[in-house]
Amino acid sequence: MKKNILYLVFIMFVSKSLFSQTKLKVGDIAPNIHITDYISNIPNDKNFKNKFILLEFWATWCGPCLDQVPNLNKLQEKYKSKNDFVLISITDEKVDKVLRTLKRIPFKSVVVSDQTKQTIKNFGINAFPTTILIDDKGILKWIGNPETLNDMILNNFLDGNEISMSQNSDRPVILISENSTKIEELKTIDLGYKTTTIDETMYSFSLFKGIENEGRGYLFDFNSEGNYQNWNQDLITLISNLTNAFKKHIIIPENQKDKLYSVFYKNSLFKNEKEERNKIKNLLLNSLSLKENLTYKEESIYVLKIVNKNKLQEIFNEKGGTDGYNRTHFLIANIKIEQMLNTMSRFYNTVIKDETGLLGNYDFILRNDSIENTIKDLEHYGLTLGKSKAKIPYYEYVSTH
Known part of the structure; x- marks a missing residue:
């Protein structure tokens, strides 16, 4: 380890903390599902005992989770007539944060939150998205990635048949952070x-x-x-x-x-x-032992401006944030405009300058299949993105030795 350390300033009050968690497996009895908030598609009967349950662990900031929403919506539509089956999408986030996402990406499943995080701990979840199938006797029948969930697996599950090992998946996508x-x-x-x-x-x-x-x-x-x-x-x-x-x-x-x-x-x-x-x-x-020299050259850029501030909802008193994207959308949560534009600039490989004057944190869900569609979706938030020219810095680094 020492040979890899180049530079270390100092560390204050360092201590070591370790923890362990039992990992559930197919065949185990399912732990308790604790729900603090019913958010969307709230069922009349909230007693899920003796029902087949598809339990989807997700988060608003998780791109692969939102990628799978259309697939899960199709499954919900297909099996909605089965009164003994319920599809639950569970997060640990605040209700208003989830609702901001649901405005742009509709869920057909029962959307709930466990803000105590007890359900995540009970199931030993360490990655999003994770899908778990629980039969009507409370036994775990399948654990995996929703991308691999298909009709054959669900039909076997609902018919009470065994799901073969080849049908089981153990491929979580994103670590929980x-x-x-x-x-x-x-x-x-x-x-x-x-x-x-x-x-x-x-x-x-x-x-x-x-x-x-x-x-x-x-x-x-x-x-x-x-x-x-x-x-x-x-x-x-x-x-x-x-x-x-x-x-x-x-x-x-x-x-x-x-x-x-x-x-x-x-x-x-x-x-x-x-x-x-x-x-x-x-x-x-x-x-x-490097120093920085800056030069400037004029280039074509995009400029973001505000048209209607009333369409924007500023986020207050929320911890954490994300400025990523999945295959179809930019997923911006509790992030400053400047940081969002940095993500978009890198995605489109073009400079985007902020002239909104906005200093707060915001949520955005924007299509990323083309910059034209991104521009259209920004209009939904009262923003406009147009072409301009500006002098762009070039960074050159030279040795001080």
């Missing part, structure tokens, strides 16, 4: 991960050499933890992420082009995300 990708791949840089995720850590910065043929990932939670992690990335990718510049606008020394790095940072007393990203960039450059 609104901004995470494959945390388990951090084994070789476990120290950096621990120093940024343990609650008692107040401030830390760690820079590691990347490991060839290991997973790459990115996680940040500035809103609630002041936490930034980006591992096994090339230098241009790291700088692009920290500056919001396109990779084509970043120039680095030849001897840095084939190297990989992992960055871990936490500042529990952070004040501003933009300032924190700039701090991380400067720490990174200083540790690699």
Whole structure:
């Protein structure tokens, strides 16, 4: 481990915390389903005992979860006449947050929330989306990804037949963190991960050499933890992420082009995300003995402006957020406009400038099959996106040695 550490500022009040959880398997008795809120398609009979249950664990920020909604809606329509069958979509989020998503993506299932998170703990869920089939005797019959759920599996399930092992799936898609990708791949840089995720850590910065043929990932939670992690990335990718510049606008020394790095940072007393990203960039450059030179060139861009502020709903007092996308939509939740535009800019590989003057956090669900459809969907929120020209910064990095 020591040979991988390049730079470490300091760590305050670090402690170790471990936990374990029993993993359920097919054939086990299903744990209790605890529901705090019925949100949509509320059934008259809320007693699910002696019923066949399709239990779908999902989240508003989970792209693959929302990808599967049309498939689950079709299943709900097909089997709606079966009075002993119920399809439940369960999250652990606040009701108003779920309702904002339902306005743009309709669910036909019974949509509920367990804000105590007890159901997630009971079932040992560590990934979204996860689908579980529970028969009328309360036995787990199938656990897997909704993408692999089909009529054959459901028919066997509802007829009381055994579901073969080949029909069972164990392929969860996203680890349960609104901004995470494959945390388990951090084994070789476990120290950096621990120093940024343990609650008692107040401030830390760690820079590691990347490991060839290991997973790459990115996680940040500035809103609630002041936490930034980006591992096994090339230098241009790291700088692009920290500056919001396109990779084509970043120039680095030849001897840095084939190297990989992992960055871990936490500042529990952070004040501003933009300032924190700039701090991380400067720490990174200083540790690699690089300095930054900026030049500007005029290019075609898009500009976002506000037309009707009354169509926007600002989000208050919510922790966490996401600015990702799935195969059909941008999925923006509790995120600032500037950050959303950064995601859209990278997706369309074009600069999008914010001229709305909006400083709050917002939710957006926007089609991403074309920029024209994205523009149409932005109009639903009282925003307009049009073409313009602007001088764009080019970042060149040179050695200080």
